Amino acid sequence: MILKKKALIAMITGLFMLLPVFTFAAVPGAIPLIFGIRLEFIIFALTLVGVAVFHHKTMYVALIGLLTLLILKYLFLPEYSFIEHLTGNAHEEGEWRTLVNLTGLLFGFGILAKIFEESGVPDKLPAILPDDWKGGFALLALIFVLSSFLDNIAAAMIGGTVAVVVFKGKVHLGYLAGIVAASNAGGSGSVVGDTTTTLMWIDGVSPLDVIHGYVAAVPALFIFGIPASIIQDRYHRIVKDANLVAKIDPYKILIVALILIGAILTNYFLDFPALGVWIAIAVGSMIRKTPWDEIPKSVQGTIFLVALVTCASLMPVDELPPASWQTAFSLGFVSAVFDNIPLTKLCLEQGGYDWGILAYSVGFGGSMIWFGSSAGVALSNIFPEMRSVVNYVKAGWFVIIAYIISFFIMLAIVGWNPHAPHKESKDAVHTEETISPVGVEPIAH
DSSP states (O other): OHHHHHHHHHHHHHHHHHGGGGGGGGOOOSEEETTTEEEHHHHHHHHHHHHOOOOGGGHHHHHHHHHHHHHHHHHHOOOOOOHHHHHHSOOOOHHHHHHHHHHHHHHHHHHHHHHHTSHHHHHGGGTTTTHHHHHHHHHHHHHHHHHHOOOOOOOHHHHHHHHHHTTTTTOOOEEEEEEEEHHHHHTTTTTOHHHHHHEEEHHTTTGGGGGGGHHHHHHHHHHHHHHHHHHHHHOOOOOOOSSSSSSOOOHHHHHHHHHHHHHHHHHHHHHHHHHHHHHHHHHHHSOOOOOOGHHHHHHHHHHHHHHOOOOOTSOOOOOOSSHHHHHHHHHHTTTEEEEEHHHHHHHHHHHOHHHHHHHHHHHGGGGGGGSSHHHHHHHHTTOOOOOOOHHHHHHHHHHHHHHHHHHHHHHHHHHHOOOOOOEEEEHHHHHHHHOOSOOOOOOOO
């Protein structure tokens, strides 16, 4: 009876979170429609509900969902090619770069977290952090800052590693939700802090047009961070005394720094952070023994995320509702269950968004469910108890509240200032400048 009740709650929770997805699910095509919704979206929805219900078998659920979608594609679309979907064609790149990056980062940052744990730094932190709830909040604030210039996966993994040490392995699920939220919020206003904002930058959006995402992200940190820290403090307080036996290993700190620098540089120059991570790991293996045994611990979580992201990429989302703050707000909920990378690409093609508001929505919105962001999936490799959608939402309810309140704080302070499609506006400015030496400023519609 209890199991049936939990399964029912999980299904209701999953279906509730999926409602925004169906706002753009009725796309015409050769695939059959059920109640006006294409069958791919229904299969994807059932896959997400399956993840919520069978949270101990998430990898298998995601793989079954992916296989079902591929069978459907080949049955009704004879010209469809999954290989071309991955490798791309003359008109689009394909999904291979995203999937390779995700795989490399999840495995690589798993190794990074272990090296950082063995460096001795986490053992010394209890002497620095306050020994009440403010210590937990200080750690979340540190994760927030780290994520502003690091990949959010790295920030979450480092934060989780520190939490294990300072809380003696007793980390509340609500605080874990806070770690995921801090890592995503910190990157939401920086073009080097999150994959979605980096996509905007690469596509021509100015970093200055994204940075006001922090107008929402900063208050969100306080709205979710304070209750998360108080809950953790009541569950298990930071032990003030540092481990006096532990010694700092400067070489392992150097390896951690090399991995992070490698990720930043290759992300900036090549849009391929995983390459820099693994080059640094290879160099580090010549200095200290690499904890290769961390890779098997990340296998299931990595396969799950790659399969789920691939499922999302197979959805026929060719257009979104008209650009508006209401659409941006809705996309925050969509990103909790749907890969935010293709969503961001669609928004860039469509244009007419306020990029800072959108960056916050698609970046922070994924924190509402554990698999809504790669940071959450990576952290679940350390804390498998995160994989229950019902328990995660129940324990981390303040993340949803923080998203909603902070969105409207930002809207009230900065307003909705949509930018014209940046590629077209650049061409228009160039044309005007050739006519008049004075030039004309681009007009935001």
